[in-house]
Amino acid sequence: MSLTHLWLRWPALMLLASASLFLSADKEQWVPDSLSQKARRDYDDRAADRIDAWRDMMHRTANESEQEKLAEVNRFFNKYIRFQSDEQHWGKVDYWASPYESLASDGGDCEDYVIAKYYSLRQLGVDTQKLRITYVKAIRLNQAHMVLTYFPQPDSIPLVLDNLTRAIRPADERTDLDPVYSFNGEGMWLEKMKGQGILLGNPNKLDLWTDLRIRMHELGMDL
Amino acid sequence: MTLRQQFSLLTSLLVVVLLVGNLLVTVFNGRDYFQQQLNARAYDAATSLALSMSQVDSSDEVQLTRLMDVLFDRGFFAEISFLRTDGTAIHRRARQALDVDSAPNWFKNWVALDLVAAEADVTRQWRRLGSVQVISHSDFAYRDMWAMVRAELIWFAWVLLVSLILLQLLLRWLFSPLIRVEKQALAICERDWQIQTEIPRARELRRVVLAMNKMVLKLQSIFSEQSAMTEKLREESYLDVSTGLLNRRGFDQRFEHILKRDDEHSGVLILLQLHDFADFNQREGRQAGDDVLTLLGQVLSQWRMEYPNTICGRRSGADIALYIPCADGAQADDLMQQSFSQLSMTTLSQRNELVFHMGAVFLQGQQDDPAAAFSRADAALRQAQRQPTSRSVMYRDEVVQQQEWTAGEWRQLLHQVLERGSLSLQFLPVIGNRDQHLLQFEVFSRIEWQGQMLSAARFWPMVEQHQLAARYDACVIERVLESMIGEDVASRGLRFCINLSPASVIDEQFHYQLQTLFQKYPKQAAHIALEVPEFCLQAAEHALARLALLLQPLGVVVGIDQVGTGTMAFAYLQRLQLDYVRIDGSFNRGVHLAQDHRFFIQSMVQIAHNLDLLVLAEGLEDEQDVTAIRHTGVDGLGGYYFSRPINSLEDALNWVHPAG
Numbered sequence: 064m065s066l067t068h069l070w071l072r073w074p075a076l077m078l079l080a081s082a083s084l085f086l087s088a089d090k091e092q093w094v095p096d097s098l099s100q101k102a103r104r105d106y107d108d109r110a111a112d113r114i115d116a117w118r119d120m121m122h123r124t125a126n127e128s129e130q131e132k133l134a135e136v137n138r139f140f141n142k143y144i145r146f147q148s149d150e151q152h153w154g155k156v157d158y159w160a161s162p163y164e165s166l167a168s169d170g171g172d173c174e175d176y177v178i179a180k181y182y183s184l185r186q187l188g189v190d191t192q193k194l195r196i197t198y199v200k201a202i203r204l205n206q207a208h209m210v211l212t213y214f215p216q217p218d219s220i221p222l223v224l225d226n227l228t229r230a231i232r233p234a235d236e237r238t239d240l241d242p243v244y245s246f247n248g249e250g251m252w253l254e255k256m257k258g259q260g261i262l263l264g265n266p267n268k269l270d271l272w273t274d275l276r277i278r279m280h281e282l283g284m285d286l
Numbered sequence: 287m288t289l290r291q292q293f294s295l296l297t298s299l300l301v302v303v304l305l306v307g308n309l310l311v312t313v314f315n316g317r318d319y320f321q322q323q324l325n326a327r328a329y330d331a332a333t334s335l336a337l338s339m340s341q342v343d344s345s346d347e348v349q350l351t352r353l354m355d356v357l358f359d360r361g362f363f364a365e366i367s368f369l370r371t372d373g374t375a376i377h378r379r380a381r382q383a384l385d386v387d388s389a390p391n392w393f394k395n396w397v398a399l400d401l402v403a404a405e406a407d408v409t410r411q412w413r414r415l416g417s418v419q420v421i422s423h424s425d426f427a428y429r430d431m432w433a434m435v436r437a438e439l440i441w442f443a444w445v446l447l448v449s450l451i452l453l454q455l456l457l458r459w460l461f462s463p464l465i466r467v468e469k470q471a472l473a474i475c476e477r478d479w480q481i482q483t484e485i486p487r488a489r490e491l492r493r494v495v496l497a498m499n500k501m502v503l504k505l506q507s508i509f510s511e512q513s514a515m516t517e518k519l520r521e522e523s524y525l526d527v528s529t530g531l532l533n534r535r536g537f538d539q540r541f542e543h544i545l546k547r548d549d550e551h552s553g554v555l556i557l558l559q560l561h562d563f564a565d566f567n568q569r570e571g572r573q574a575g576d577d578v579l580t581l582l583g584q585v586l587s588q589w590r591m592e593y594p595n596t597i598c599g600r601r602s603g604a605d606i607a608l609y610i611p612c613a614d615g616a617q618a619d620d621l622m623q624q625s626f627s628q629l630s631m632t633t634l635s636q637r638n639e640l641v642f643h644m645g646a647v648f649l650q651g652q653q654d655d656p657a658a659a660f661s662r663a664d665a666a667l668r669q670a671q672r673q674p675t676s677r678s679v680m681y682r683d684e685v686v687q688q689q690e691w692t693a694g695e696w697r698q699l700l701h702q703v704l705e706r707g708s709l710s711l712q713f714l715p716v717i718g719n720r721d722q723h724l725l726q727f728e729v730f731s732r733i734e735w736q737g738q739m740l741s742a743a744r745f746w747p748m749v750e751q752h753q754l755a756a757r758y759d760a761c762v763i764e765r766v767l768e769s770m771i772g773e774d775v776a777s778r779g780l781r782f783c784i785n786l787s788p789a790s791v792i793d794e795q796f797h798y799q800l801q802t803l804f805q806k807y808p809k810q811a812a813h814i815a816l817e818v819p820e821f822c823l824q825a826a827e828h829a830l831a832r833l834a835l836l837l838q839p840l841g842v843v844v845g846i847d848q849v850g851t852g853t854m855a856f857a858y859l860q861r862l863q864l865d866y867v868r869i870d871g872s873f874n875r876g877v878h879l880a881q882d883h884r885f886f887i888q889s890m891v892q893i894a895h896n897l898d899l900l901v902l903a904e905g906l907e908d909e910q911d912v913t914a915i916r917h918t919g920v921d922g923l924g925g926y927y928f929s930r931p932i933n934s935l936e937d938a939l940n941w942v943h944p945a946g
Contacts, residue, residue: 195407195414212412218371220412234412242412244337247405 093186094118095283102167110167113143117166121183129189133213136183137224137231144171144179146226159275163282173209176226178275180211181248182286189213195221197245202238212245248272248286290457297453298446305442312438316431317397324422329404331357332420336406339368344408344415347376354378357420364401364423368408370416388425389432397431399424463491467498475898479506479860509896513856516889520850523882526600528576529583530853537599538656540851541609543872544597545654547905548926550741552650553611554618556625556678557663559671560634561641563604578640581633582606589625594788594822595747613748614690618648619680626678634676643670644678650744696748703733704757710734711765712931713938716783716902716924722943725922726781726815728904730931731762746787755789756796760803766814767807769935775813780939783815783845783868788822792829797836804840812841815865820852827858834863847904849890859897867894869920871905878914887918895919 102110124135147170149158162179165171201208212221342349358378368376403419463486473480524536567575597609645667666681713727733740804811834844843865850870877883894901906925932938
């Protein structure tokens with residue numbers, strides 16, 4: 064660690080903070096235009112179309128009710144992302160892809176669905192305190208799986224946004240899933256760690272979630 | 287502030303700046319690192335605790351608490367809480383993780399680790415039971431950081447210490463040429479022309495040292511040139527080339543001064559004439575005649591070694607005059623006989639077919655007429671010349687009959703005087719030329735004997751004859767020191783100048799006697815000056831140098847008296863550690879009429895001032911002479927014109943120059 068980092072830190076953090084404030088206020092930045100061009104450049108026109116569709120969906124549902132947002136976002140990604148295991152798609156055992164990567168590359172596994180839905184709902188103004196990323200076990204498939212859960216009240220039974228089923232259903236109806244652990248993608252602590260982790264580039268903190276956030280930040284999407 | 291201090295300060299400042307910068311970097315980076323690690327640990331702990339707690343029955347309070355205790359008792363966490371969704375909570379808090387204080391409070395406040403609560407959900411199946419919050423303990427981090435800071439402080443203290451020591455060594459090495467230059471400059475002030483042989487490598491310093499060396503050589507040559515010129519002038523004006531004795535002018539000047547001055551004089555004037563020297567020249571050739579005169583000069587010079595106060599001059603062709611101080615008529619007779627026999631046994635022996643005659647007169651008194659003295663001596667000479675063989679005759683004066691003592695009586699007299707210390711002191715003021723203030727006193731001594739006061743002119747030849755000079759000098763010095771006790775001389779910076787006889791100077795034992803004496807009176811010693819006549823330097827210079835060195839630490843200074851009467855090169859002024867020179871009174875008498883005297887005095891002033899010596903003029907009796915002397919630039923003047931010798935020290939100290 065050097066002195067430069069020390070002095071650079073505070074202004075940089077402030078820049079970041081103001082930038083994220085600005086982004087959430089402007090829905091044009093939810094899915095930046097540059098992403099379409101990037102998709103066209105990196106992949107093909109159809110990839111760019113999928114990104115555009117995402118943007119359209121976001122704009123369309125911006126003024127809907129929270130229930131509508133959940134349903135629309137769940138539906139959109141279940142439809143637009145083709146399920147592919149990480150090994151098939153990325154050649155890695157476990158890779159958390161950003162929504163852009165998932166859509167543009169036309170493929171993703173359960174985490175990628177969760178990430179895309181979490182990001183979109185967060186941008187659409189859903190309180191992240193109500194959202195949990197939940198590690199589950201798909202009992203019938205006997206497979207590790209991940210879903211996004213939505214808690215209308217802190218102590219209520221959550222709704223499950225899953226890529227295995229089309230509809231959103233309460234968790235107690237999902238007997239095919241066994242919850243293991245859930246975490247909040249945000250919170251005071253992670254906010255703090257985000258600043259430090261991303262800017263200091265501390266390799267210790269590059270867990271999958273942080274790694275993802277760094278990549279998304281580079282794409283102009285703040286998670 | 288010295289250069290050395292400035293460098294030291296700069297170095298210290300540099301080290302402190304480095305230290306502060308380094309400390310800041312260490313502390314802030316340490317803070318970031320610890321913050322991150324502690325928060326990450328808290329997060330990991332929260333996650334695993336939440337996972338564990340999710341596995342037990344939510345109503346089993348004991349089980350949940352024990353799970354928290356397991357983690358908490360490890361001691362790394364400040365607070366662990368379980369916040370239920372219904373608002374109730376279980377807390378575990380620790381004040382201090384360590385027994386001793388981890389770091390001073392100000393340090394903790396300054397570093398201020400920002401530890402946040404790590405949160406993880408506790409669930410029962412799909413339902414959230416609440417969340418676990420874990421905060422790491424900061425004490426370990428503070429302790430480690432404080433240890434780091436202290437280690438760094440100690441390390442920098444060592445660095446500072448070592449660098450300051452190295453700096454001092456470096457500066458000492460760098461400055462050593464400058465210190466030598468300083469010494470050299472001071473040595474110049476002390477009239478010591480030192481040349482630096484160690485030339486420094488640093489270019490700037492090298493130039494300084496070389497310039498200094500050049501200057502020293504230049505000063506030395508200026509001094510030498512001037513001395514040489516003045517010496518030459520003195521030789522040409524006052525010395526006779528073939529005999530090396532004084533010429534007529536030189537002799538008359540000195541003789542007149544002795545006779546005419548207000549002090550008492552006592553001595554014998556001897557006139558010597560070679561019989562038919564013109565004949566001898568014709569017969570043997572001019573060269574042979576010159577050889578005889580040269581030999582005669584050598585014999586008389588040897589005589590002067592024995593009687594250094596003798597004045598010898600060649601007044602004309604084959605006329606030689608001698609003036610020898612003596613105590614009384616009997617001694618005058620002795621001295622005439624001695625000189626006669628010495629001459630007739632050596633150069634002027636019968637074998638050389640040279641006949642010579644001597645006529646002498648004993649002179650005692652004050653303010654005598656030199657012409658009358660010469661005519662009486664001449665009368666005695668004519669009487670001697672009535673015989674064709676070599677002969678000497680003493681002029682007998684029927685009118686004046688002084689009381690005379692035999693040699694035995696003299697010895698007894700002097701011993702008694704020395705034992706009783708029954709001599710009285712006289713003080714002659716010497717005043718500054720510029721401010722007219724008292725500068726010093728010349729100290730004279732007289733002997734009281736059977737109600738009579740004998741001046742030095744009368745008894746001194748006897749003191750020398752009986753080899754009591756050293757004892758007498760010591761006696762005078764002791765008397766002066768004693769009389770100074772209780773008098774305030776320090777504030778006025780006065781010097782008391784006491785004459786030393788040549789015999790005392792060459793007496794090594796006398797040196798140590800003086801040292802002990804001065805050590806007894808350390809306060810008074812610092813106001814004593816010892817002076818010796820210039821003509822005795824030829825024999826006594828080395829002894830005087832040793833004496834000056836011995837007495838220097840005691841504050842006693844040394845001066846030279848009767849300057850101009852010797853035949854030595856002035857280089858001695860530079861060789862000896864002197865304080866002042868006193869120009870002989872014979873140069874001051876009638877100086878307003880004699881341009882060459884003025885020139886000599888002016889040259890002496892320049893030479894002496896170049897060497898940082900005071901120049902004093904003595905024996906001033908005439909107002910016009912005083913005015914003329916003042917213009918030569920001498921530093922001080924003394925003589926009967928200003929004051930007669932004062933009999934008591936108290937009166938002397940109260941004496942004020944009327945014009946001053």
